[in-house]
Amino acid sequence: DAGVTQSPTHLIKTRGQHVTLRCSPISGHKSVSWYQQVLGQGPQFIFQYYEKEERGRGNFPDRFSARQFPNYSSELNVNALLLGDSALYLCASSLGHSNQPQHFGDGTRLSIL
Amino acid sequence: GESVGLHLPTLSVQEGDNSIINCAYSNSASDYFIWYKQESGKGPQFIIDIRSNMDKRQGQRVTVLLNKTVKHLSLQIAATQPGDSAVYFCAENIQGAQKLVFGQGTRLTINP
Numbered sequence: 001d002a003g004v005t006q007s008p009t010h011l012i013k014t015r016g017q018h019v020t021l022r023c024s025p026i027s028g029h030k031s032v033s034w035y036q037q038v039l040g041q042g043p044q045f046i047f048q049y050y051e052k053e054e055r056g057r058g059n060f061p062d063r064f065s066a067r068q069f070p071n072y073s074s075e076l077n078v079n080a081l082l083l084g085d086s087a088l089y090l091c092a093s094s095l096g097h098s099n100q101p102q103h104f105g106d107g108t109r110l111s112i113l
Numbered sequence: 114g115e116s117v118g119l120h121l122p123t124l125s126v127q128e129g130d131n132s133i134i135n136c137a138y139s140n141s142a143s144d145y146f147i148w149y150k151q152e153s154g155k156g157p158q159f160i161i162d163i164r165s166n167m168d169k170r171q172g173q174r175v176t177v178l179l180n181k182t183v184k185h186l187s188l189q190i191a192a193t194q195p196g197d198s199a200v201y202f203c204a205e206n207i208q209g210a211q212k213l214v215f216g217q218g219t220r221l222t223i224n225p
Contacts, residue, residue: 004156033212040121042202042215043157056211090156092213099145099164099206102213104156 002027004093004105012111013081021076021108025093031055032074033102034066035090043090049074050096086112121200123220132190136203136216141184143205147213148177148188150199157202160188190221198223 005024013019025032031050035043048056049068068074072093078085088109092102126132138146144165149157163170163177163186170177176189186203200220204213 035213042204042218043213045212045214048211058212099162101147101159101162103159104149106154106156 004091004103006089006091006105006108008108009106010109010111012113014113015081015083017081018077018079019081019110021078021089021091021110023074023076023091023093023105025072025074025091026103029093029095029103030072031094031096031102032068032072033092033094034074034076035092035104036060037088037090037107038086046076081112083112086110121218121220123222125222125224126193127224128193128195130193132188132193132197132221134188134190134201134219134221136186136188136219138184138186138203138205138216139214140205140207141181142208143214144208145206146177146179146186147204147206148175148186149202149204149215150197151202151218152199160201193221193223195223195225197221 007022033048034046037043045058046060047066052068063079066076088107090107092104094100094102147162148160151157161172161175161177163179168179174191178187200218202218203216
C-alpha cells in the first residue's frame with residue numbers, strides 16, 4: 001500500500017515568491033496535517049484538516065494557508081517567502097479519530113535564496 | 114510551552130546492546146504519545162504509541178514506558194542493530210488541541 005506521498009521532493013525559490021506543496025494521504029485516511037521541520041529540530045505543527053475543514057492551526061503567520069480537497073489530498077501554500085521559511089515541510093495523514101497515529105511522508109525540502 | 118531543541122542530544126551504543134532513549138513532555142493534558150524514528154532524508158516513521166491510561170506498551174524489539182507523575186516517556190530498543198541508527202523523536206498529543214508537539218530528538222549511533 002502506498003504511504004503518504006508529497007510533491008515536489010525539492011524546491012528552490014527566491015524571497016517574495018509563493019509556493020504550493022502537495023500531499024496525498026494514505027488511502028482511507030481523512031485527516032491531513034502539515035509540519036515544518038528546520039534543521040536540527042523536531043517538526044512544528046502548522047495545520048490540521050479533517051473532512052475538508054481546518055481543525056487546528058499552529059503559531060504561523062497568515063502567509064501560510066492550506067486546504068483539503070474532496071479526495072482528502074491537501075495543499076500547503078506559502079506567500080511572500082522569507083529566508084527563514086527554508087525547511088523540510090512534512091505532511092502526515094491519519095484516520096482522524098482521537099488517539100490515532102499520524103503517518104508522515106518524506107517531505108518537501110524548500111530552499112529560499 | 115512547546116519543546117524546541119537547538120542541540121540534538123546523542124546516544125552511542127554497541128551493536129547488540131539495549132538502548133534507552135528518554136523524553137520529558139511538557140503538558141499534563143496530553144493523552145496520547147508516539148515515538149518516531151527519522152533517518153536522514155526521510156520523514157518521521159511511526160514506531161510505537163501509548164495512551165495516557167497505560168504505563169507500558171511493547172512492540173517488536175521496542176518498549177515504551179510512560180510515567181505521568183513526572184511527565185516522562187522512554188523508548189527501549191532491545192538488541193540494537195546498525196539499522197536502528199537514526200534520530201528518535203517523542204511526540205505528545207494535547208487533548209483537544211488536534212496537534213502533535215514534538216520533543217527535541219535524540220540521535221542514536223550504533224558502534225560496531
